Amino acid sequence: GENVEQHPSTLSVQEGDSAVIKCTYSDSASNYFPWYKQELGKRPQLIIDIRSNVGEKKDQRIAVTLNKTAKHFSLHITETQPEDSAVYFCAATASGGSYIPTFGRGTSLIVHP
Amino acid sequence: GAVVSQHPSWVICKSGTSVKIECRSLDFQATTMFWYRQFPKQSLMLMATSNEGSKATYEQGVEKDKFLINHASLTLSTLTVTSAHPEDSSFYICSARDFRGLTEAFFGQGTRLTVV
16 A cells, blocks of 8 residues: 655744655555645645646645655745644545545644744 | 535543544535544544445454444545543544545544543
């Protein structure tokens, strides 16, 4: 089955700095890679996703890159703000079939004002 | 956008009792729903995959008789924690996938279960 590794487990940055979270996956059949943000006690919210036919996707301060050959994808947050503080999860899945997303362990991002 | 509603958001129960958690897709039909358990500061641990009209598929190590899952319709799945024990205390979250095959999964708001 799929195995997703996520690093770092904790990331502490100053407000305004950039933050990068990296994930690797093992199953070459995976073709959909969502990123979720989870605030304490709340549900994970999709913040951005990328499909395997695209190498990069950007939405304002958030961007995701995908390297299919190396089987890794990354989340980039620029100009971080205190409200970006949360736990971020990457996931990998193959579309079709039963679609069972495999999640990374999560990264706790702390943005210091 | 797609909305998944989970109820209750929190529950406290006595050891030995059973608790039912509901997961509803409000504005779309979900052929597949997923149930997760999340411990503090940890990732989402998939417990089972629930398909409408069929038996749930449980992950290794998850007790079928303890965590009963029913997916009776395209908009409702339930998780019943039977004979609850304090070690069952956790955050349980469901997610649902649109039956049209869209790959994004939408999460319920989660249920904080405390067994005393």
